[in-house]
Amino acid sequence: MASVTLEKVNKRFGSTRVIEDVSLDISDGEFVVFVGPSGCGKSTLLRLIAGLESITHGDLMIDDTRVNNMTPPERGIGMVFQSYALYPHMSVYDNIAFGLKLAKSDRQTVDERVRQTAKILQLDGLLDRLPKALSGGQRQRVAIGRAMAREPRILLFDEPLSNLDAALRVQTRNEIAHLHERLGATMIYVTHDQVEAMTLADRIVVLNEGHVEQTGSPRELYERPGSRFVAGFIGSPKMNFLTVKARREGGAGCRISVPGMGEHVLSRQLNSDSEGGAVTLGVRPEHLKPVAATGAVGFNILNVEYLGSEAYLYLETPDGEPLVCRTEAPSAFARGERVTLDFAPHQAHLFDHEGRALPPVDASEARVSATMS
Amino acid sequence: MAAQESNDAPSENARYPGGNGSSRPSAEGPHRERGTRVRRQRVRAAWLFLTPMLIGLAVVAGWPLMRTFWFSLTDASLSSLGGAQFIGFENYLVFDNGWYGILADPLWWQSVWNTLYFTLISVSLEAVLGVIVAMVLNARFRGRTLVRAAMLIPWAIPTVVSAKIWAWMLNDQFGIINHMLLGVGLIDTPLSWTADASLSMWAVIMVDVWKATPFVALLVLAALQMLPSDCYEAARVDGISPVKVFFRVTLPLITPALLVAVIFRALDALRVFDVIYVLTSNAASTMTMSIYARQQLVEFQDVGYGSAASTLLFMIIALVTVVYLYLGRHRLGGGK
Amino acid sequence: MSLRMLKSILLKIGFWALVAVLVLYAVFPFYYAVVTSLKPSSELFEVSYWVDSIDFFNYAAVLSQPTFLAAIRNSVLVAVSVVIIALLLGLTAAWALGRVRFRGRTMVMMIVLGVSMFPQVAVLSGLFEVIRTLDLYNSPGGLILSYTIFTLPFTVWILTTFMRQLPDELEEAAIVDGASPWITLTKVFMPLLWPAMVTTGLLAFIAAWNEFLFALTFTLTDTQRTVPVAIALISGGSQYELPWGPIMAASVIVTVPLVVLVVIFQRRIVSGLTAGAVKG
Numbered sequence: 001m002a003s004v005t006l007e008k009v010n011k012r013f014g015s016t017r018v019i020e021d022v023s024l025d026i027s028d029g030e031f032v033v034f035v036g037p038s039g040c041g042k043s044t045l046l047r048l049i050a051g052l053e054s055i056t057h058g059d060l061m062i063d064d065t066r067v068n069n070m071t072p073p074e075r076g077i078g079m080v081f082q083s084y085a086l087y088p089h090m091s092v093y094d095n096i097a098f099g100l101k102l103a104k105s106d107r108q109t110v111d112e113r114v115r116q117t118a119k120i121l122q123l124d125g126l127l128d129r130l131p132k133a134l135s136g137g138q139r140q141r142v143a144i145g146r147a148m149a150r151e152p153r154i155l156l157f158d159e160p161l162s163n164l165d166a167a168l169r170v171q172t173r174n175e176i177a178h179l180h181e182r183l184g185a186t187m188i189y190v191t192h193d194q195v196e197a198m199t200l201a202d203r204i205v206v207l208n209e210g211h212v213e214q215t216g217s218p219r220e221l222y223e224r225p226g227s228r229f230v231a232g233f234i235g236s237p238k239m240n241f242l243t244v245k246a247r248r249e250g251g252a253g254c255r256i257s258v259p260g261m262g263e264h265v266l267s268r269q270l271n272s273d274s275e276g277g278a279v280t281l282g283v284r285p286e287h288l289k290p291v292a293a294t295g296a297v298g299f300n301i302l303n304v305e306y307l308g309s310e311a312y313l314y315l316e317t318p319d320g321e322p323l324v325c326r327t328e329a330p331s332a333f334a335r336g337e338r339v340t341l342d343f344a345p346h347q348a349h350l351f352d353h354e355g356r357a358l359p360p361v362d363a364s365e366a367r368v369s370a371t372m373s
Numbered sequence: 374m375a376a377q378e379s380n381d382a383p384s385e386n387a388r389y390p391g392g393n394g395s396s397r398p399s400a401e402g403p404h405r406e407r408g409t410r411v412r413r414q415r416v417r418a419a420w421l422f423l424t425p426m427l428i429g430l431a432v433v434a435g436w437p438l439m440r441t442f443w444f445s446l447t448d449a450s451l452s453s454l455g456g457a458q459f460i461g462f463e464n465y466l467v468f469d470n471g472w473y474g475i476l477a478d479p480l481w482w483q484s485v486w487n488t489l490y491f492t493l494i495s496v497s498l499e500a501v502l503g504v505i506v507a508m509v510l511n512a513r514f515r516g517r518t519l520v521r522a523a524m525l526i527p528w529a530i531p532t533v534v535s536a537k538i539w540a541w542m543l544n545d546q547f548g549i550i551n552h553m554l555l556g557v558g559l560i561d562t563p564l565s566w567t568a569d570a571s572l573s574m575w576a577v578i579m580v581d582v583w584k585a586t587p588f589v590a591l592l593v594l595a596a597l598q599m600l601p602s603d604c605y606e607a608a609r610v611d612g613i614s615p616v617k618v619f620f621r622v623t624l625p626l627i628t629p630a631l632l633v634a635v636i637f638r639a640l641d642a643l644r645v646f647d648v649i650y651v652l653t654s655n656a657a658s659t660m661t662m663s664i665y666a667r668q669q670l671v672e673f674q675d676v677g678y679g680s681a682a683s684t685l686l687f688m689i690i691a692l693v694t695v696v697y698l699y700l701g702r703h704r705l706g707g708g709k
Numbered sequence: 710m711s712l713r714m715l716k717s718i719l720l721k722i723g724f725w726a727l728v729a730v731l732v733l734y735a736v737f738p739f740y741y742a743v744v745t746s747l748k749p750s751s752e753l754f755e756v757s758y759w760v761d762s763i764d765f766f767n768y769a770a771v772l773s774q775p776t777f778l779a780a781i782r783n784s785v786l787v788a789v790s791v792v793i794i795a796l797l798l799g800l801t802a803a804w805a806l807g808r809v810r811f812r813g814r815t816m817v818m819m820i821v822l823g824v825s826m827f828p829q830v831a832v833l834s835g836l837f838e839v840i841r842t843l844d845l846y847n848s849p850g851g852l853i854l855s856y857t858i859f860t861l862p863f864t865v866w867i868l869t870t871f872m873r874q875l876p877d878e879l880e881e882a883a884i885v886d887g888a889s890p891w892i893t894l895t896k897v898f899m900p901l902l903w904p905a906m907v908t909t910g911l912l913a914f915i916a917a918w919n920e921f922l923f924a925l926t927f928t929l930t931d932t933q934r935t936v937p938v939a940i941a942l943i944s945g946g947s948q949y950e951l952p953w954g955p956i957m958a959a960s961v962i963v964t965v966p967l968v969v970l971v972v973i974f975q976r977r978i979v980s981g982l983t984a985g986a987v988k989g
Contacts, residue, residue, distance in 0.1 A: 419805035419811050419890075420811070422804055422890070423802050423817060429794075429857050430861060433858040441832060444835070449834075454834075514724075520728060521979075522972045523736050525972075532921060533919070533921050535738065541741075541745065541953050547753070583734070587735070594979075644830065662830075667830055670833055686831060694823070
């Protein structure tokens with residue numbers, strides 16, 4: 001088990017910077033998920049930690065030892081690949097044993113480790129099979145088994161669930177969570193799926209265009225996104241964004257006027273840039289409360305999606321910006337009806353024109369509102 | 374081919390471990406590095422793994438080629454390779470009461486002409502026949518696998534054997550070809566295919582076409598099988614005649630593959646040796662550059678003179694190759 | 710309606726006629742060699758399209774010649790050795806060229822490609838000197854050495870193509886497992902490249918088995934010759950008295966193994982030829 005520290009890590013391919021000044025502390029036993037859209041550098045970052053790519057500059061430490069120059073086995077990492085990359089010509093047993101044999105473990109140790117690993121992953125009955133005779137989920141488990149057989153200090157996962165169907169994905173997700181609990185190993189997991197990130201992570205690292213956008217627990221990211229990018233990436237359906245005018249209100253907070261939703265006072269500090277100018281209001285679909293409208297006020301419902309446990313209303317602002325609203329199912333509204341929307345001020349987020357979240361007026365107040373929700 | 378090689382390099386770059394193949398040091402940073410340990414280990418291993426092959430190629434190709442170049446400037450003979458004296462370009466051309474040397478030898482020029490003639494005719498026939506065979510093999514019919522295997526037989530038969538078989542079939546007195554032609558009344562006296570100077574080149578071409586067409590057909594067939602079927606369906610829906618479809622759709626699409634096959638065949642044809650040696654030996658009417666060079670080298674034991682002929686042949690083939698590579702790169706570069 | 714049917718029937722007949730002509734064209738010469746080889750020498754000079762009575766006299770004549778048997782032995786020895794050497798050197802080189810990016814790779818690829826276009830006669834005198842220096846003249850060793858000039862380049866080329874098709878993650882998994890390049894090549898890649906090696910090996914075997922110019926030039930005595938040279942040099946009293954029966958029998962003997970190989974492995978051979986040419 002080990003801690004991982006990245007200090008100003010950079011990676012370039014030719015002249016393109018793929019990773020820019022990433023600093024990160026991952027403590028022993030932590031489950032950290034790198035998440036971001038494709039091309040954000042999350043896989044490259046994982047491969048830098050694995051030792052499959054070279055760090056252009058910056059330091060990578062594992063347990064306070066600089067490992068930039070070490071091979072993957074010297075670093076003590078195990079890795080689960082997206083395509084599993086099982087050795088097609090080797091049995092499950094040999095796949096798991098390959099690394100152990102190369103580490104020059106004696107026969108008996110190899111055998112014990114393989115059987116122990118197989119037991120943990122419920123592969124006992126499959127040891128003589130070839131990968132092609134396994135189901136997707138079983139292959140996935142063999143890949144994990146191969147990665148953990150050498151008892152690495154750190155386990156790396158590169159989008160390991162993307163080749164599984166939806167049902168199996170949920171099941172395997174649970175198994176990985178369980179495995180983390182059981183092994184207590186440091187795990188770093190890459191995914192583009194924010195649901196996977198939310199459900200698995202102790203801590204999520206959101207990456208965008210090669211830099212760390214925000215780091216925090218799933219709840220922190222959901223409730224206090226540091227930027228419009230994070231706010232939009234975490235949560236499904238996506239947070240609604242509306243351009244609004246804001247001005248300072250007394251000593252604390254600001255007053256915004258939202259087209260079609262009236263005026264609201266939010267306890268957010270405007271900075272000099274956004275004073276009197278346009279800011280972005282962010283409200284999650286689940287925080288918008290629709291109320292039947294009378295007359296011509298409010299928003300037109302373009303579509304209603306019924307999902308069984310919930311329903312989504314698709315609306316449009318007078319400016320033509322799309323809005324999504326999440327309600328209980330079945331919805332009390334139908335297509336073509338008009339609704340007015342309301343939201344609780346503490347559940348609203350404000351972003352300046354560069355996409356940075358505007359801070360709460362008072363930090364303690366913000367924390368109170370966070371625990372209330 | 375080589376052009377593709379260098380074209381695809383940057384894109385695959387990113388996926389290789391330590392992919393940034395550059396040893397260009399990055400400008401800043403206290404911990405500037407050239408790649409992971411894994412990567413440096415791999416580059417070292419790559420050179421190590423290449424060494425046996427490179428040594429092999431140096432011993433059988435690089436060094437002998439240099440020696441051939443050198444011999445061409447000497448009076449070396451087969452019995453005294455070591456005692457060769459440098460004589461400059463005398464093997465190529467020298468004035469000594471009249472012009473001497475290869476470039477003044479009518480037989481050399483005839484062999485150059487024969488080689489080009491042979492190459493042009495046989496490769497053209499192979500291209501046309503190859504496309505026809507490929508089209509037939511591409512059709513769906515019962516027994517296609519068997520027919521394809523049958524088509525491969527001429528390619529698999531050793532050249533010497535096919536030359537012997539054809540020599541027998543073309544035999545002037547007892548050959549089956551003359552027998553057939555007499556039988557249907559196309560000729561009234563047996564032709565001496567391999568001995569008659571006006572016929573022997575055609576005999577050689579016949580054998581080469583028979584033997585090499587399968588190769589062309591296979592490459593074209595591979596291209597045919599990669600063609601999208603929807604544009605054919607579209608053509609059929611539009612009611613375009615099959616002949617038009619062939620010239621407007623199929624032929625342009627298989628042209629790249631056909632060109633590759635043609636260049637491979639042309640390079641083979643320019644250095645043709647065995648089929649001619651076996652069929653017509655050293656006869657002047659079918660003498661090619663390879664035959665000429667070998668005759669000088671081995672039979673006349675004149676290594677200097679023969680090496681000069683070999684060198685000229687090498688230059689001609691190198692020229693064709695370079696032109697082809699240049700055109701290939703040009704075409705690829707324009708397409709991107 | 711009936712006109713259209715007639716047209717389609719005619720088309721079908723035409724197509725099958727074309728197939729028949731092509732198959733006949735491809736197969737007939739070999740068939741005729743078989744027919745000739747099975748004829749008793751008394752009937753040799755009567756043209757016939759099939760065998761009336763099978764007579765193995767020609768085969769017996771050829772196979773009772775010690776020099777022909779020696780030629781077969783030499784050919785097998787040379788071809789098998791060439792295949793083994795080409796595959797060994799080719800595999801390691803293909804790993805380097807197909808899976809590692811390094812400065813100079815394109816140049817090495819160009820060299821390999823360039824050598825594959827060498828006219829054999831261009832290295833004849835230089836190679837003759839090398840072979841004599843190494844004391845390999847008039848021995849299978851000299852042929853094995855010289856045949857690498859044409860087998861190695863295409864072996865490297867084809868294997869590189871196949872090597873590139875293997876997934877990157879497989880190699881990375883091996884690296885994470887602690888495998889050195891040599892272990893990755895021998896334990897992970899080689900078992901997966903068997904089909905490619907069979908293909909390449911077959912092509913190398915056929916090329917070595919059929920080679921003529923070097924075999925003719927670098928051997929001197931009957932006992933050191935390979936099959937193509939032996940067949941080419943079978944002679945009678947004069948050009949007009951060639952012993953065609955035994956020549957055809959010998960031709961059939963050396964060709965049958967190849968034809969069998971080609972028929973069995975035709976898919977592999979086709980994939981190898983196209984990998985070498987089209988993708989290369």
